Amino acid sequence: MTIRQLEYFCAVAEGRSISAAARALHVAQPPISRQIAQLEAELGVQLFARESRGMKLTEAGQALYRQSRSLFLNLRRVEENVRSIGAGEGxxxxxxxxxxxxxxxxxxxxxxxxxxxxxxxxxxxxxxxxxxxxxxxxxxxxxxxxxxxxxxxxxxxxxxxEDALELIMTAATDPAPELDAVPIERLRGVPMCLLRSDDLWGYNDYLMKECRRSGFEPNVPCQCYDTPMAMQLVRSGFGISFLPHSIVETHPNSGIYAKPLRGIPAKSYxxxxxxxxxxxxxxxxxxxxxx
The missing domain is CATH 3.40.190.10 (Periplasmic binding protein-like II)
Known part of the structure; x- marks a missing residue:
C-alpha cells in the first residue's frame, strides 16, 4: 500500500467515480483503475460497491477512507513542522x-x-x-x-x-531605616548571608573588601550555595544579603526590599x-x- 494508492482511493471516494477522480487529480483514468484494483487485491477486501449512480464505499472502504484522511492530515502537519523548524520558527x-x-x-x-x-x-x-x-x-x-x-x-x-548590586533586607534587619542608602559603616556587626566564597561572579568578595577597606571585618555567619537560599534567610530575618536589585521583583509582597550602599556604586550585568x-x-x- 502506497501513498499514491491512498491518494487515488480518496479521490475516487470523494468523486464517487473514476472519471471524477481523474479530473480532480489531472490523471488519466486507467492508472487510477489499476491502483484501486491493486489496493483491493493487496488488502483482500472490496473497497467500493459499483452502483448505477457511482461508486459507493463499502464498510471496509469507509474505514480505510477515515484513516487515510487522518494520515494525510498528519503528513501535512509533519511537513509544516519540518519546514517551520528549518526556518527557525519551530x-x-x-x-x-x-x-x-x-x-x-x-x-x-x-x-x-x-x-x-x-x-x-x-x-x-x-x-x-x-x-x-x-x-x-x-x-x-x-x-x-x-x-x-x-x-x-x-x-x-x-x-x-545593567543591574545595581544592593543590600537586600527586611524592615527588621535594615541597618539604616532612616536613610535611602546605607553607609558602609552601618554594616559593622550586622549579620550578612552572602553567596559562598567561590561565587562565580564575585559579589561576596566585593562587599567584604569594601567592609575591610572601611576598617572592619564583616560579620558573615552564613554563606549560601545559591540566591534562593540567601533570599529565604533574608526573609526569615537571619541577616541581610548583597544581590542584584531586580531579584526583589521575584519576591513581591514578601517584605523584602533593596537599598544601595552609599557612595559605592556596584553593578551586575x-x-x-x-x-x-x-x-x-x-x-x-x-x-x-x-x-
Whole structure:
C-alpha cells in the first residue's frame, strides 16, 4: 500500500467515480483503475460497491477512507513542522537560567514565544557552574547568567542590561531605616548571608573588601550555595544579603526590599551566553540574534 494508492482511493471516494477522480487529480483514468484494483487485491477486501449512480464505499472502504484522511492530515502537519523548524520558527531551545537572572530571562523568553509560538522551551534553573558545565556538554543551548564586570569571558556573551548590586533586607534587619542608602559603616556587626566564597561572579568578595577597606571585618555567619537560599534567610530575618536589585521583583509582597550602599556604586550585568557548538539549530540561531 502506497501513498499514491491512498491518494487515488480518496479521490475516487470523494468523486464517487473514476472519471471524477481523474479530473480532480489531472490523471488519466486507467492508472487510477489499476491502483484501486491493486489496493483491493493487496488488502483482500472490496473497497467500493459499483452502483448505477457511482461508486459507493463499502464498510471496509469507509474505514480505510477515515484513516487515510487522518494520515494525510498528519503528513501535512509533519511537513509544516519540518519546514517551520528549518526556518527557525519551530523546534526546541534548551535554556539554563540562574535564579538572579530570572527577571531578564522571562522578558526575553516571553517576547520570543509571542513571535514564534511553535518553538518549545526546556528551562533549567541551576548554579552558574553547573549550567556552564551543561552548556559545555551540549545539553543546553543558551544561558542567562550574570557578570560583575563588563569584560567578556571565554564563551560568547551579550550583555542584556545593567543591574545595581544592593543590600537586600527586611524592615527588621535594615541597618539604616532612616536613610535611602546605607553607609558602609552601618554594616559593622550586622549579620550578612552572602553567596559562598567561590561565587562565580564575585559579589561576596566585593562587599567584604569594601567592609575591610572601611576598617572592619564583616560579620558573615552564613554563606549560601545559591540566591534562593540567601533570599529565604533574608526573609526569615537571619541577616541581610548583597544581590542584584531586580531579584526583589521575584519576591513581591514578601517584605523584602533593596537599598544601595552609599557612595559605592556596584553593578551586575545580566548576560546571554552561548557556544559555537550549539549554533546548528535555526531556532537557536534566531533566538540569539533577536535577544
Amino acid at each position: 523546534g526546541r531551545i534548551n535554556v539554563g537560567v540562574i535564579y538572579s537572572a530570572m527577571p531578564y530571562a522571562l522578558h526575553y523568553l516571553e517576547a520570543y514565544h509571542a513571535r514564534y509560538p511553535k518553538v518549545e522551551f526546556y528551562i533549567r534553573l541551576g548554579s552558574p557552574q553547573d549550567l556552564l558545565n551543561d552548556l559545555d556538554r551540549g545539553e543546553l543551548h543558551v544561558l542567562f547568567l550574570r557578570r560583575s564586570t563588563q569584560e567578556s569571558g571565554s564563551l560568547h556573551e551579550r550583555i542584556l542590561g 545580566p548576560v546571554l551566553v552561548w557556544s559555537d557548538d550549539v549554533l546548528g539549530a535555526p531556532c537557536v540561531q534566531r533566538f540569539i540574534a533577536e535577544s
